[in-house]
Amino acid sequence: MDQVNLKRLAKELNLSISTISRALRDSYEISAETKAKVIALARKLNYEPNLYASSLRQQKSKTIAVVIPEIANNFFALAINGIEAIAQKKGYHVLIYLTHEDFQKEVSISRHLFNGRVDGILMSVSTDTQDVSHIEELIQRNIPVVFFDRACESIKTAKISTDDYKISYDATTHLIKQGAKKIAYLSISENLSIGKSRMLGYSDALMANGFRNEDNLVINCNNNSEDNYSIIRALLASDDRPDALFASVERLAITSYYVCNELMLDIPADVKIVSFSNLETAPLLDPSLTCIVQPAFNIGKAAAEVLFKALEKPGIDLLSESLVITSEIIEGRSTAKQIKKKFAGYI
Amino acid sequence: MDQVNLKRLAKELNLSISTISRALRDSYEISAETKAKVIALARKLNYEPNLYASSLRQQKSKTIAVVIPEIANNFFALAINGIEAIAQKKGYHVLIYLTHEDFQKEVSISRHLFNGRVDGILMSVSTDTQDVSHIEELIQRNIPVVFFDRACESIKTAKISTDDYKISYDATTHLIKQGAKKIAYLSISENLSIGKSRMLGYSDALMANGFRNEDNLVINCNNNSEDNYSIIRALLASDDRPDALFASVERLAITSYYVCNELMLDIPADVKIVSFSNLETAPLLDPSLTCIVQPAFNIGKAAAEVLFKALEKPGIDLLSESLVITSEIIEGRSTAKQIKKKFAGYI
DNA sequence: TTTTTTTACGAAAACGTTACCGAACACTTA
DNA sequence: TAAGTGTTCGGTAACGTTTTCGTAAAAAAA
Numbered sequence: 017m018d019q020v021n022l023k024r025l026a027k028e029l030n031l032s033i034s035t036i037s038r039a040l041r042d043s044y045e046i047s048a049e050t051k052a053k054v055i056a057l058a059r060k061l062n063y064e065p066n067l068y069a070s071s072l073r074q075q076k077s078k079t080i081a082v083v084i085p086e087i088a089n090n091f092f093a094l095a096i097n098g099i100e101a102i103a104q105k106k107g108y109h110v111l112i113y114l115t116h117e118d119f120q121k122e123v124s125i126s127r128h129l130f131n132g133r134v135d136g137i138l139m140s141v142s143t144d145t146q147d148v149s150h151i152e153e154l155i156q157r158n159i160p161v162v163f164f165d166r167a168c169e170s171i172k173t174a175k176i177s178t179d180d181y182k183i184s185y186d187a188t189t190h191l192i193k194q195g196a197k198k199i200a201y202l203s204i205s206e207n208l209s210i211g212k213s214r215m216l217g218y219s220d221a222l223m224a225n226g227f228r229n230e231d232n233l234v235i236n237c238n239n240n241s242e243d244n245y246s247i248i249r250a251l252l253a254s255d256d257r258p259d260a261l262f263a264s265v266e267r268l269a270i271t272s273y274y275v276c277n278e279l280m281l282d283i284p285a286d287v288k289i290v291s292f293s294n295l296e297t298a299p300l301l302d303p304s305l306t307c308i309v310q311p312a313f314n315i316g317k318a319a320a321e322v323l324f325k326a327l328e329k330p331g332i333d334l335l336s337e338s339l340v341i342t343s344e345i346i347e348g349r350s351t352a353k354q355i356k357k358k359f360a361g362y363i
Numbered sequence: 364m365d366q367v368n369l370k371r372l373a374k375e376l377n378l379s380i381s382t383i384s385r386a387l388r389d390s391y392e393i394s395a396e397t398k399a400k401v402i403a404l405a406r407k408l409n410y411e412p413n414l415y416a417s418s419l420r421q422q423k424s425k426t427i428a429v430v431i432p433e434i435a436n437n438f439f440a441l442a443i444n445g446i447e448a449i450a451q452k453k454g455y456h457v458l459i460y461l462t463h464e465d466f467q468k469e470v471s472i473s474r475h476l477f478n479g480r481v482d483g484i485l486m487s488v489s490t491d492t493q494d495v496s497h498i499e500e501l502i503q504r505n506i507p508v509v510f511f512d513r514a515c516e517s518i519k520t521a522k523i524s525t526d527d528y529k530i531s532y533d534a535t536t537h538l539i540k541q542g543a544k545k546i547a548y549l550s551i552s553e554n555l556s557i558g559k560s561r562m563l564g565y566s567d568a569l570m571a572n573g574f575r576n577e578d579n580l581v582i583n584c585n586n587n588s589e590d591n592y593s594i595i596r597a598l599l600a601s602d603d604r605p606d607a608l609f610a611s612v613e614r615l616a617i618t619s620y621y622v623c624n625e626l627m628l629d630i631p632a633d634v635k636i637v638s639f640s641n642l643e644t645a646p647l648l649d650p651s652l653t654c655i656v657q658p659a660f661n662i663g664k665a666a667a668e669v670l671f672k673a674l675e676k677p678g679i680d681l682l683s684e685s686l687v688i689t690s691e692i693i694e695g696r697s698t699a700k701q702i703k704k705k706f707a708g709y710i
Numbered sequence: 711t712t713t714t715t716t717t718a719c720g721a722a723a724a725c726g727t728t729a730c731c732g733a734a735c736a737c738t739t740a
Numbered sequence: 741t742a743a744g745t746g747t748t749c750g751g752t753a754a755c756g757t758t759t760t761c762g763t764a765a766a767a768a769a770a
Contacts, residue, residue, distance in 0.1 A: 020478070021726060032750045037728060045748060062500065064478035068418040069726030072755045077415065079458075087443050088643075093435040100434075100461050104468075109480075111426075112459045114447050121451075131367070131411035133456075153409065273647050295644060296435075300620050302649030368756060379720045384758060394718060416756035419725045 020061045029053060040065075071132075079109040080323060081134040083125055085117045085142045085166075089266065090294035091312045092140070095164060098316025099138060106324055108135075115142045117239045126150040130157055136323045138316075140166040143205035143239060160326040160334060164319035165310070169209045174326075174337040176319040178310045180210050183343045184217025185224075187290045187308055188262060190345065192225045194353045196260035196288055200233040200251060202268040214264050214292070233258060237268055244268060248275045252287065260351075263291035269305060288351045292343075304348030311341055367408045376400060387412075418479075426456040427670060428481040430472055432464045432489045432513075436613065437641035438659045439487070442511060445663025446485060453671055455482075462489045464586040473497040477504055483670045485663075487513040490552035490586060507673040507681060511666035512657070516556045521673075521684040523666040525657045527557050530690045531564025532571075534637045534655055535609060537692065539572045541700045543607035543635050547580040547598060549615040561611050561639070580605060584615055591615060595622045599634065607698075610638035616652060636697045639690075651695030658688055 026033045031050070039046045039054035040063075046054075057063075071077040082099055084092045096112070103110045111134060115122040122142050127150065129137060137154060139161055148168045154161055155173065167175035191199050201218045205211045219232050235251055237244045248268070251257060252275055263269035269291030273283070281287050283303055293307040322337045373380045378397070386393045386401035387410075393401075404410075418424040429446055431439045443459070450457045458481060462469040469489050474497065476484060484501060486508055495515045501508055502520065514522035538546050548565045552558045566579050582598055584591045595615070598604060599622055610616035616638030620630070628634050630650050640654040669684045 019726095023726075033726090034728080034751075035749055037726095038749090041728085047748060050748080062474065062477060064474060064480075066419070066478050066726050067480050068415045068424065069755090070728070071415040072413070072419055072725090072757085073727045073729085075755070087434075087447075088437065088440040090435065093440050096434050096459070097461070100459070104461075109475075110459055112443070112447070112457055114444070114451075127409065127411060128456075130409055131413050133411075133414050270644060270647070273644075277647075297617060297620075297642060297644050297648060300617070300624075300648050301644060302647060302651075304649075366756095370756075380757085381721080381759080382719055384756095385719090388758085392718060397718080413756050416725090417758070419727085419755090420757045420759085422725070 020063045021066060025054065025057055025061070025063060029057060075132065076135050077109075077132065078107060079111060079134045080320075081111045081113060081129055081137045083113045083115065083122065083137060083139040085115050085140060087112070087114055090296065091165070091266070091310060094294060094312035095140075095316035095319075098313040098318075099320045100316075102317055102320035102324065108324075117142045117144065119144045119146075123150045126154055129154060129159065132159075134159065136160045136162070136327050138162050138164060138319050138323055140164055141168055141208070142166075143208055143211075146207050158330075160323060162319050162323045162326070162334065162337075164315050165210060167209050172335045174319075174322045174334040174339070175209075176315055176322065176339045176341070177210065178315065178341050178343045180213035180343075181217040181220075183308050183345065184214040184262070185221040186217075187306075187345055188218045188221035189225065190306070190347075191260045191262065191288055191290060191351060192221070194260075194284070194288060194351050196258075198231065198233065198256075198258040199260040199262060200235050200258040202235050202237055202248070202261055202263045202272070204237055204239070204265055204268070206236075211264065218262055241267065241271065244271050245275065248272055249279070252276065252279055252281060257287075259286065260288040261290075263289065263293075266291060266293040266295060269293060273301065273305075283350050284352045290345075290351055298346065299348060301348070301350075303350050303352070306348040306351040307346045308343050309346055310343045315341055367410045368413060372401065372404055372408070372410060376404060422479060423482050424456075424479065425454060426458060426481045427667075428458045428460060428476055428484045430460045430462065430469065430484060430486040432462050432487060434459070434461055437643065438512070438613070438657060441641060441659035442487075442663035442666075445660040445665075446667045447663075449664055449667035449671065455671075464489045464491065466491045466493075470497045473501055476501060476506065479506075481506065483507045483509070483674050485509050485511060485666050485670055487511055488515055488555070489513075490555055490558075493554050505677075507670060509666050509670045509673070509681065509684075511662050512557060514556050519682045521666075521669045521681040521686070522556075523662055523669065523686045523688070524557065525662065525688050525690045527560035527690075528564040528567075530655050530692065531561040531609070532568040533564075534653075534692055535565045535568035536572065537653070537694075538607045538609065538635055538637055538698060539568070541607075541631075541635060541698050545578065545580065545603075545605040546607040546609055547582050547605040549582050549584055549595070549608055549610045549619070551584055551586070551612055551615070553583075558611065565609055588614065588618065591618050592622065595619055596626070599623065599626055599628060604634075606633065607635040608637070610636065610640075613638060613640040613642060616640060620648065620652075630697050631699045635699075637692075645693065646695060648695070648697075650697050650699070653695040653698040654693045655690050656693055657690045662688055 022033045022036045025036045036054055039051045100110055113125045119142055148171055151171055162174045164176040222231055237247055248271055261272050269289055272289055276283050283289055290306045294312050298305040298307045318339050326332050326334055369380045369383045372383045383401055386398045447457055460472045466489055495518055498518055509521045511523040569578055584594055595618055608619050616636055619636055623630050630636055637653045641659050645652040645654045665686050673679050673681055
């Protein structure tokens with residue numbers, strides 16, 4: 017019996033297990049001196065409560081899950097940072113699950129969470145999630161789910177998103193102002209709510225600026241980076257190639273840079289590029305990239321805060337806790353008007 | 364009673380709880396037909412075992428912890444990817460804890476893990492970890508710990524690292540070959556084992572190439588990015604500034620790029636830069652960055668594999684499972700010999 | 711036939727914690 | 741004095757699972 021548990025403490029102090037438990041939880045039923053003795057011994061022996069026992073007993077785990085498509089992506093990494101900051105403050109543990117944009121994996125992960133593994137879930141769905149019954153089942157089982165960034169519209173719960181429509185509209189308008197005549201939109205998925213909003217912002221901006229319907233040039237990319245390279249290469253190698261790209265996610269912009277390098281296309285003279293991105297090095301790229309920067313850390317924080325609100329007040333109407341946080345366009349040389357000309361200290 | 368648990372299944376099938384349990388675990392004591400009935404109902408009701416109950420009973424949790432300094436860092440993000448790949452294959456859950464390079468937080472996290480919260484731990488220590496008693500206590504409590512990248516030398520357990528000494532030696536030699544006369548080493552911590560190895564590789568390479576002792580120019584940076592900016596700015600603004608920087612971690616290289624931009628210093632003509640880095644955009648930077656690329660994904664995978672080996676065979680000698688994986692130098696223009704001259708398609 | 715073995719299941723005890731129900735004791739109040 | 745009240749603690753039943761032990765009934769061996 018070298019385990020440090022309540023029984024061990026009780027035996028050493030000649031007290032009952034329940035007294036020890038209450039002393040450690042600072043119950044009013046225990047005298048100050050007893051509490052002091054118990055706490056002193058607990059500290060001395062490095063007592064840590066067995067989370068599994070107390071979770072089983074209390075039917076709550078002090079743990080939340082974060083389900084995201086990928087982690088090698090600045091947006092999600094920063095969001096996790098925000099989530100973790102709140103969770104650590106609240107004394108919660110954070111489980112990370114990666115779907116790798118695979119719907120089946122997302123379902124399988126959700127099923128693992130069906131039975132009280134976690135108290136709540138923060139989720140950004142994968143690109144090919146259409147059937148949402150696995151998420152509905154979670155909610156039915158009283159496990160609150162809060163979406164951040166990528167949400168399922170049909171599910172009535174909190175969604176922490178950014179102003180995707182407006183900022184896409186603005187970014188497209190920016191491209192037009194900078195002289196772009198033919199703008200391609202690089203899409204990853206039409207299923208995603210954010211995909212829809214972003215694409216709509218793009219096409220509405222085109223219409224508002226006198227473009228015609230046939231100018232709506234949506235290029236469907238996917239989750240395979242080699243495929244995407246081919247797709248974008250084909251696009252930019254064609255005779256009537258666009259003179260501007262609007263990348264709906266960061267990695268499509270990066271791929272576009274590589275393609276431009278290979279095809280010896282000058283950014284921004286031949287092709288202007290704007291992208292959703294949280295790249296720390298965006299200003300250091302050649303040329304610096306015009307980004308739509310989402311406040312990833314704050315999105316994570318906000319999502320976590322809403323989730324904890326739901327955990328503290330069960331039965332709260334989560335749908336009405338939805339939040340829209342504004343993004344920001346950081347201009348780089350990748351959408352500059354003039355012929356490319358470099359000088360140090362730019363940006 | 365809308366909970367789906369063994370009792371519920373037992374009642375619906377008129378069987379005992381233990382029979383249900385054994386049927387689901389495919390025990391030889393249960394007839395094929397009973398098993399079939401149980402499994403069918405379990406599937407129909409979306410039964411998922413309560414992890415807390417079984418963890419409590421079995422004294423193991425099918426969960427591992429990953430303790431790292433930060434997550435908004437490509438190296439750690441990729442390492443987690445590797446870890447998660449193995450964990451998901453083995454049916455394990457992954458808890459992420461961030462220390463934010465704060466020793467106290469590392470201790471507090473470790474203490475949380477003292478009592479069976481996880482079956483094993485993968486750890487990359489924070490820069491200011493010197494006292495390692497919290498880690499030793501974990502091992503004493505029979506929780507295997509495997510270090511990756513940043514290890515504590517004094518602790519006798521598996522360390523998955525890269526060839527830091529050799530690759531630093533090579534990188535420094537490369538700088539010298541490219542014409543660098545005065546090379547500064549940007550350090551984050553002398554405590555860290557990897558810090559020591561990297562620094563030693565640097566200084567040994569200097570000595571081997573006829574540099575003198577006083578050429579050993581080690582600049583101590585820290586975890587505050589503003590501090591680092593000032594430190595590097597002071598270094599590069601001085602009259603006898605170095606003509607090359609060896610950044611021991613990625614973010615110091617990025618900061619150096621920003622400083623060079625501000626001071627209008629040309630990379631590589633005025634200052635050459637080489638850095639440990641897993642930046643996906645390194646070849647796209649202006650100029651492209653010469654990187655020491657650590658195989659982050661494989662390090663994570665290898666560390667997880669060693670940990671699972673220990674979990675499957677308790678009592679294994681972890682120290683002898685240590686592994687050294689080789690890094691690779693990817694040359695960019697940031698260490699080019701010639702005066703800066705740009706052409707498309709480079710790299 | 712009787713005895714042993716095998717098959718297939720049930721009862722119950724754990725795992726460590728929390729919470730409900732008392733209960734002894736001192737003290738106050740009617 | 742009797743009844744109520746507050747304080748401080750112990751006993752015990754859960755939480756859902758796994759596992760040891762026991763035991764009927766059926767099958768095999770004697």
